Amino acid sequence: MKFKRIFLIVLDSLGVGEALDASNYGDTGANTLGHINEKCPLFIPNLTKLGFLNTINMSNNENTEGYYTIARPTNKGKDTLSGHYEIMGVRCTYTFPTFTETGFPEELIQMIEKYTGRKVIGNIAASGTEIIKELGERHMQTGELIVYTSSDSVLQIAAHENVIPLEELYKICEIVRKITATNDSIRVGRVIARPFIGDNKDNFTRTSNRKDFALDPPMKSVLEKLEEKKLSVISIGKIYDIFNGKGITKKITSSNNKDGVDKILDIMDKKFTGLCFANLNDFDTLYGHRRNVLGYAKAIEELDVEIPVLLNKLNNDDLLIITADHGNDPTYKGTDHTRENTPVIIYSRIFKEPKMLPIMNTFADIGATIAENFEVDPPMIGTSYLKELK
Numbered sequence: 001m002k003f004k005r006i007f008l009i010v011l012d013s014l015g016v017g018e019a020l021d022a023s024n025y026g027d028t029g030a031n032t033l034g035h036i037n038e039k040c041p042l043f044i045p046n047l048t049k050l051g052f053l054n055t056i057n058m059s060n061n062e063n064t065e066g067y068y069t070i071a072r073p074t075n076k077g078k079d080t081l082s083g084h085y086e087i088m089g090v091r092c093t094y095t096f097p098t099f100t101e102t103g104f105p106e107e108l109i110q111m112i113e114k115y116t117g118r119k120v121i122g123n124i125a126a127s128g129t130e131i132i133k134e135l136g137e138r139h140m141q142t143g144e145l146i147v148y149t150s151s152d153s154v155l156q157i158a159a160h161e162n163v164i165p166l167e168e169l170y171k172i173c174e175i176v177r178k179i180t181a182t183n184d185s186i187r188v189g190r191v192i193a194r195p196f197i198g199d200n201k202d203n204f205t206r207t208s209n210r211k212d213f214a215l216d217p218p219m220k221s222v223l224e225k226l227e228e229k230k231l232s233v234i235s236i237g238k239i240y241d242i243f244n245g246k247g248i249t250k251k252i253t254s255s256n257n258k259d260g261v262d263k264i265l266d267i268m269d270k271k272f273t274g275l276c277f278a279n280l281n282d283f284d285t286l287y288g289h290r291r292n293v294l295g296y297a298k299a300i301e302e303l304d305v306e307i308p309v310l311l312n313k314l315n316n317d318d319l320l321i322i323t324a325d326h327g328n329d330p331t332y333k334g335t336d337h338t339r340e341n342t343p344v345i346i347y348s349r350i351f352k353e354p355k356m357l358p359i360m361n362t363f364a365d366i367g368a369t370i371a372e373n374f375e376v377d378p379p380m381i382g383t384s385y386l387k388e389l390k
Helices: 032-039 045-049 080-087 106-116 128-142 166-180 222-228 257-268 282-288 293-312 364-373
Strands: 005-011 067-071 120-125 145-149 154-160 190-197 211-213 232-236 250-252 274-280 318-323 342-347
Touching (some): 005 257, 005 364, 032 293, 045 293, 106 166, 120 128, 128 154, 128 190, 166 190, 166 211, 222 232, 222 364, 232 257, 257 274
Parallel strands (some): 005 318, 120 145, 154 190, 232 250, 232 274
Antiparallel strands (some): 145 154, 190 211, 318 342
8 A cells, every 4th residue: 555545636627628529529629727727817826836737738847746647538428427437437338318408308397296296396407596586485385396407417406494394305305316217318317405595585595405316326436445445435525425425434515615625624634544535516516507717717726725735734645636527618608517638636745756647548547546556456447557656
């Protein structure tokens, strides 16, 4: 075992340029980090020292303090599940259906109404805050379920906590999860409970009692192999939900990027052997989908301020890996994710020869590297880079 603890941080949606097959997804020319830096030149001195900006064009940085490269996606799709699955060595040969343009099929809506005993309103792609503002008062009067989706493969159900108690809302979501799991055409990646509070549309607020109902990965991930070896697998943010708890030994929630980083720093103070796997979701949810270039740029700069704190807390036998799961170019058309390569930054105090690494041909090279470090069976896909790290 070369490293006792590995900290893997996914910067949700922070891609670095179109993937080889981007044209198949209508994403030719997308480049999340590159276009943000063009529109709002980033002041990120700490990430720059690690080779972060060099990943845009795979340019050489002789003074880098970390190893850096890019990883190419090979799983089908450009969503959260397929990206994270691939990072952990899970081959996904299918895409999760989305309903952004059409809403959910009437047959599905009728089944939801039949098995929950409540009528459905909404059934459109919408911002969660906007749809509760639009339909929340009606929901409070009728008890109807506010069902909506996004550009992701999700079915979200919003309900006021005083109208539909949390346990009932969770039960409804469990029912919907079972319904959608019966047919490939409606097998969404996640069903999400979205409770809110407030008296009227002017003060409706979503609460922290969100709960995701996901699917088990289609095959065993590196996380499960670590768990089987009695190693710690600590999830921060939505990682637990993405893998439906499979392979996770400790679940930690987070409310935003800053809270996520704070939770990582807290875990760095603990003694454990294994993996801490975190997702920082604000990049995607708040700025990528909303095509907010300035907000995205500021979020990257805010992360940069935290980098020295993270690095200073690393022990000599710790490894830090920073990557992403897909792109979401805020300068691009529409509001959907973009099919992109992702940055890979690898840092340890013991490195003597940090440099640009060869391009990773799959996100799974990260999972394979983690697997080799902890001496567990390699995933079905991916090649370990552990021997490259000197």
